[in-house]
Amino acid sequence: MTSLSPLRVRLALLALALGGFGIGAAEFAAMGVLPEIARDLLPDLAASDPEEAIARAGILISAYAAGVVVGAPTIAVVAARFPRKGLLLTLAVAFTVGTLASALAPTFELVVVARFLAALPHGAYFGIAALVAASLMGPGKRGQGIALVLSGLTIANVVGVPAITFLGQNAGWRAAYLVVAAIFALTAIAIVLVVPKQPGDPEATIRREIGGFARPAVWLALLTGALGFGGLFAVYTYVAPLTTEVTRLSPAVVPIALIAMGVGMTLGNLFGGRLADRGALRAVFICFGLLVAALFGLALAATALPGLFAGLFAVGFAAAAISPAIQTRLMDVAGDSQTLAAAANHSALNIGNSIGALLGGAVIAAGWGYVAPTWVGLALCLPGILLAVLGGLVTASPARRSANQNEPVGLS
The missing domain is CATH 1.20.1250.20 (MFS general substrate transporter like domains)
Known part of the structure; x- marks a missing residue:
């Protein structure tokens, strides 16, 4: 890989962290808008037993976690030999599509499926982004590169999740997921513009x-x-x-x-x-x-x-x-x-x-x-x-x- 300017390295790391921010918002925002989701998608149950409706809506969180567990090793094994920039772009686009589907699905069952599918790229994105960040930072700074990518996830807990929860409570939970989808779309654009090309492992x-x-x-x-x-x-x-x-x-x-x-x-x-x-x-x-x-x-x-x-x-x-x-x-x-x-x-x-x-x-x-x-x-x-x-x-x-x-x- 040709030498990159410090500015280009910082912008590339910021692009990768933006994806982490979107993932954090997508993963944790549902916790704050479960009552709204329950009232919209399970109206009869919410009217008769609000606590049971919210507990049922919690399946969405479990479905996302299951998607992460399944998708991370599966995608990583299949994709190890592919160029990493293209792979990151593909995963960001998949996040965008999956989150849009979550926002637009008309029934509770379809939203559950959409949340599972949207989570499949989660672990692979972080894993590949960590490898790219470690390479960008160079020897002796791998941990710092990984931490910078993960910082998007942690900052989402401070800023993104409260903000998106507020939006979901006032404009509807679907609006909250549309904003998350927009974040992933911005991540895809940023990857195209500033993340350098990095080859996969052809022998993988x-x-x-x-x-x-x-x-x-x-x-x-x-x-x-x-x-x-x-x-x-x-x-x-x-x-x-x-x-x-x-x-x-x-x-x-x-x-x-x-x-x-x-x-x-x-x-x-x-x-x-x-x-x-x-x-x-x-x-x-x-x-x-x-x-x-x-x-x-x-x-x-x-x-x-x-x-x-x-x-x-x-x-x-x-x-x-x-x-x-x-x-x-x-x-x-x-x-x-x-x-x-x-x-x-x-x-x-x-x-x-x-x-x-x-x-x-x-x-x-x-x-x-x-x-x-x-x-x-x-x-x-x-x-x-x-x-x-x-x-x-x-x-x-x-x-x-x-x-x-x-x-x-x-x-x-």
């Missing part, structure tokens, strides 16, 4: 990509990241009742609490990227230590407003820092299966999100209170740390280290 085959899963260190890294994000979503999913029932604040404070957590995620993501460039496995241990401390502090201090806000900020900061560290670790241990490993990370994270939300809901349903999900997050951290230790042991021998660490990202 489905067998070789899948072969990455034969490496224990890959599985251990994926599981470690899933448990870390499980701890985050055990808390994130139930921020509203934590704020209103434990801290005894007005529901109007909930968006501010979410913004505090989103700001922590944004800063933590950038911190994790820089830390990963000094050693990915070391960064994983540091970030898990921070997450344990943050969850413990939140559990003890959530009854007071300062403790709630500081705790949510700290949990978001520590958990988001894990993501670029895990992504960089995967690039170290995946060998030739770079595309699959980078994309599969987002499948693992979404599985972790689901596990955290499920276990958090289970302890609440058991009557243990709204602080209990924070303790669930702590419980998930413990096996996460053990898996990270095992991952380090697997790659500790000189032979393993030379085979698994400091692999090129497959871009030139």
